[in-house]
Amino acid sequence: MPEGHVIHRLAHQLEEHFREYPVEVSSPQGRFHQEAQQLNGSCLHHAEAVGKHLFLHFDAPVSAHIVHIHLGLIGKFRIGPWHELHGQVRLRLVDHSHTWVADLHGPQWCRLITEEEYHGVIAKLGEDPLHPGAQPDRIWPPLHRSSRSIGALLMDQKFFAGVGNIYRAETLFRLGIHPDLPGKQLSYQQFLDLWHDLVVLMSDGVRQGRIDTVRPEHTPEAMKRPPSKDDHGGEVYVYRRAGQPCWVCGTPIQQRVLQGRNLFWCPHCQEPPH
Structure with a gap:
């Protein structure tokens, strides 16, 4: 299972390549299709790592606008130059210029949650050594x-x-x-x-x-x-x-x-x- 540094590194890469511009959001595999449709075309406000949890906060006009991802034992989130689909992709992000793509494979969790649900997840976690506000x-x-x-x-x-x-x-x-x-x-x-x-x-x-x-x-x-x-x-x-x-x-x-x-x-x- 990826440790916390991997998740923080992913958050940095997502912000670098996808933040503040409209993002194409899809679920080629289909298991996240309806949720992806609600987010498609909205902007990624910021990506956040807390422990082994990754949160993608979108500026979408819906109450549930945060993608909560936990990679689990076999999950992979591959970020790189645009390429054709390979394998079973639960969530795909394509940047506004079609230059970068992020493909999520086999996560333990990939779900769309509200602000209230987000705070509920955070409340159950301890302190993250990589979080600047850790206590x-x-x-x-x-x-x-x-x-x-x-x-x-x-x-x-x-x-x-x-x-x-x-x-x-x-x-x-x-x-x-x-x-x-x-x-x-x-x-x-x-x-x-x-x-x-x-x-x-x-x-x-x-x-x-x-x-x-x-x-x-x-x-x-x-x-x-x-x-x-x-x-x-x-x-x-x-x-x-x-x-x-x-x-x-x-x-x-x-x-x-x-x-x-x-x-x-x-x-x-x-x-x-x-």
Whole structure:
């Protein structure tokens, strides 16, 4: 499932190529046909990413004028120069000059919602490290009361909106925090450090279009090692490196399943809670 940096990157691209001019909106697949007809010819006011949710706000004269998209596990939103249709496209946007096209394939959600419904979705989400108005202190009290592990809490979108499996594993490693540490044992300084690290890593992800989390001294060039090969991440410390030596201490990386997702950590660099 795409992590938050992917959704924010999509929002930036949509605003760059489709904002403020009439947009052709269609549903070649047909499953969003009636909704697309209501929006066709209207202007995209702005695109907004909140966590893993993408909202397209249109200046259409109807109460439901916001397209709510969640890519889920297999969804793709491809934006590029105009081209003919390929595959099953749920939603297609074509800019006013027929230069750019955005094709949505296989999303978990693609629905037309009202302002009231939009605010209802937002109210259920936690704080997004990529949102300029994020207020991390809002989630600190319930997090610090929780007996759940920080490894589970980081993946809970009611706390950290947009954080996924890679960022969860990597920021915990970078800060030497074991994923089993209960939220109530996390110090406030550790919480602030986690938040800051997520802001830095995810912002880099938006700019680069990939996830790189290793520090300069652990890059392939610095360590004279081959570059990593993984479609889901770039240069990482622990994610999908089970059984391989830790870049820092050489200890084999560990893996187990937590709430249906693979969890990775270094048993030496991330001491277990007492």
